[in-house]
Amino acid sequence: MSYCNFGDKPRVDYKFNGESGITYQSQISPIDVIIGSKPLNTTAKYDAQGYQISFPSPQGLFGRISVIVLDYQIFTYQGVDHIAYISCGGNSLPPLDPNSTATITGQISEDHTVHCPNASSGGGACTLTIFHQGTRLFETQGECPVSFTVACGDECPEGYCKIDCEAYPGYCCLNEAEIKSLSNQLR
Template structure:
């Protein structure tokens, strides 16, 4: 969701369940704020908490084709074969549905990796950490992770949302008043003046 407009200095106050509130001040606006479950440490851009199926040809597989439902996978290029006949090959590591880290086993890949996003893990991965991401125009400005849940508020000026900024002679040069209360008081005074002027 977008917050503030060009020229504002957005201030995001966020809090994870195990921490005190923290303030992030952005020098650009508008900003987008996203929250949700954080992926485990060390995952790649391939990570999906619902999981998906990967499939590829592999001499290590009994059927010749390796198929696995995973949360994430990564590849590396390395030498395979014997010491006397080394060949360059692709190795695949993955995070299984019931795991939170990459396994120690690497599978030799001798064909293109096919992904099927229609097949998922029986139960979506549940992380114990949440994250907040603040961005501007799709470019990430800030990210933090902590214990779920995470909550946040955004103010576009010096005062929080729902409060009006008014000039003040004392430090810091302004004060924040509840907009709804100010509007209600103005309506009350206006009605009183109408009654007095009508008499």
Template sequence: MSYCDIGDKPKVTYRFNNASPVDVQMNVSPIEVITGEAPNDHTENYNPNGYQITFNSPQAAFGAFSIIVVDYKITYIDAGAYNSVTGYYLQAIPCGETKFQTLPDNVYGIKMSSTNVDIDNANHCPIPNKDDSKCKIKILSNSVVVFRAEGECPVNFTVACKRCPPGTCECKTDSYPGYCCHDCASTTAKIQAIANQLRSKNGG
């Protein structure tokens, strides 16, 4: 959704779950604000309750290898027809974890003899994995993302197109955030009072 007009200086205030509100001051307008669920590290094999997978691996001592996971994925590495690295590799998210484990550059996972995987849902994690879903907020200008953030769901935001609220005037300052807001009526009255004083001194 688009907010504000050309020349405005929008301020977006957003908040993730119970976190403190965050202000983002923009110097371009109009802007577009998009929220939604952030992509996570899961595949279609994800199950927060966990399950046991069994597969054949040349790295397993007795041919078959069984582990309990909440997710897994298989990757094919082609290092050349006569290279021992070439083959299928399995990576998993163990119970209690929320992301696929980071592996060294020369490790691709557990090497598999084939892509066959047997699943046993009777064996599962001691406790279900907690929900690690995240929300995102993006601010765009001319369809280009100029700001983004992720945090715990839900995410809420407000947009103020003018930096100062109605009835106030913006004045520049040397301190953060570079401006302040003064009551327009009060400022006008003070200017008028000064003008009247000068007029009276000059016999006007």
């Protein structure tokens, strides 16, 4: 979902389970905020259920190698293609290091009918990602659930009231529960 108009400076206040709130301030708008359970450091090929990939072993000595993965990435080092992947139960791609990855010498095939034995959605980790016109501006991860509000420019997020105050920036945003609490304290 898109938030704010061109020229606004959106403020995203977010909170992961059991943590205090954190603010991300964008200098450009509009923005899209996406919440998911996809781990960080993955590619567009990521699938939380897993899938099987097969590729020729180096120099064809062992036929084809088959592995069930959550994600994989091919990279070239000194003219040789290598593959790094997240195995079932893993949570991030390994470093793109030719000494800790497999060499590939041919096409990779994918079989999305084969899944990890105990497919999960990332072990309780939630990801909050902020985009501007398809470009990722910010991404963070924490323990699920995650909640967020977006304020555009000097406006308050939906469901909050703008109250003048002496502290910077000259106003504060309060939700209904905070207003009731202050009202009760004043009585």
